[in-house]
Amino acid sequence: MNPRRLTPSMSVLIAFEASARHGSFTKAAEELALTQSAVSRQVQALEAQLEVALFSRVGRHIELTAAGALYHHELAAALARIRNATLQTIAHKAGDGPLHLAVLPTFGSKWLLPRMNDFYRRHPGVLVHMHSRIAPAEQDKDQMHAFISVGTGHWPGHVAHRLLSETLVVVASPGALPGYASLTPADISQQALLSVVSRPHAWADWFEQNGLQHRAMRMGPGFELTAHLIQAAVAGIGIGLVPRILVQDEIASGELVALFEPVDSGRGYYLTYATRYQQLPALQAFTQWLLSVEFPDS
Structure with missing residues (x-):
């Protein structure tokens, strides 16, 4: 199959996603600052490229087909990841992007949170968004910058800092x-x-x-x-x-x-992160602080 058919242009994908979310070409056009006919043409171009009907049309009313609903579900998540990656890149350039940290729930509430005031006192310009995770999920690989987990320290492709046994x-x-x-x-x-x-x-x-x-x-x-x-x-x-x-x-x-x-x-408690994130300023600040903390006898 022609690879181009599998990679529609971003403009038609955005037009489709907005139309599916609003259930209206007109509302999608208002959001995207386009005309209603322009949005409709982009959606038609996408349907022609895929050779699949994404909407059923009854007069001015549109509804997603079964194929369209499935496509929108997958596409909305993909576009959200792209937007999130773009925001992170912009924030990284500015040097003030937040850190998304996945942490074991009980460790986070009983040990880490009571000490975070010290981190913010030392790094007032850095935000840490904490997400409770018993075990990292597949989607966390793209959404989380770092994890505090329990294990043996072997996470391929990740930097692992041992905190305590x-x-x-x-x-x-x-x-x-x-x-x-x-x-x-x-x-x-x-x-x-x-x-x-x-x-x-x-x-x-x-x-x-x-x-x-x-x-x-x-x-x-x-x-x-x-x-x-x-x-x-x-x-x-x-x-x-x-x-x-x-x-x-x-x-x-x-x-x-x-x-x-x-x-x-x-096993031990570890701070881990993928090597691609190791230059993030917020992660560097948090890592330096966490490794300086004196852990009690575990």
Whole structure:
């Protein structure tokens, strides 16, 4: 197939997208500062190039065909990415573009956000837009500049800065677990074990490290967010196995107690970003600040 047929001109694509969004050639023309007939001709040219009817026309009224609706869905997202890339490029030239950061939700709310005031004090001209992500999605590759994730540090094509090692600790509400100080690892099998869906094997690994049988586990409720698991543990619903850095406040306040010694998960918290973004001024400022932060004993 002729490649030109697969790459219509930007002018006809914009005319089609505006017409589809408004459901009107007239309103699309007003938005694009063109005449109604000019927009209509551009859409007709696109239909002729594709050899597909994109609109059904009844008098002055237009409606997307099934093919047109599918095309508009894909095209609108593509045009949005192009516009976003253009804005980022313009902002990069000006040196004041915002940073789009994807961050683990609980880490973001419990650790990073309370410290962001220090970042803004040091870099008052830089904006960081934070997006909660349990795991990066495919579309994030084009929309996010950087990620704070947990892993082993191996992300091909990315720069990875290790922030701290991850240790996991068993926590429980002292009020809901009398005699917690004398518990042994074997006693844990009598308790409801709280878990997060992103760590399906965490308890199994802990039991194995302590020489316990997996069949002895008594699994309790599961949660999507670690923050919700922590709240459930504070409420006495069960006991949790969580990153120590995320429960230090609750342990310090006495809402939770740590049972046994923390264990190394073999993973770490990392700031990562694609190499194509490493010259962004906002990312450079944020990276320099984050790497200067003194992380507590995890």
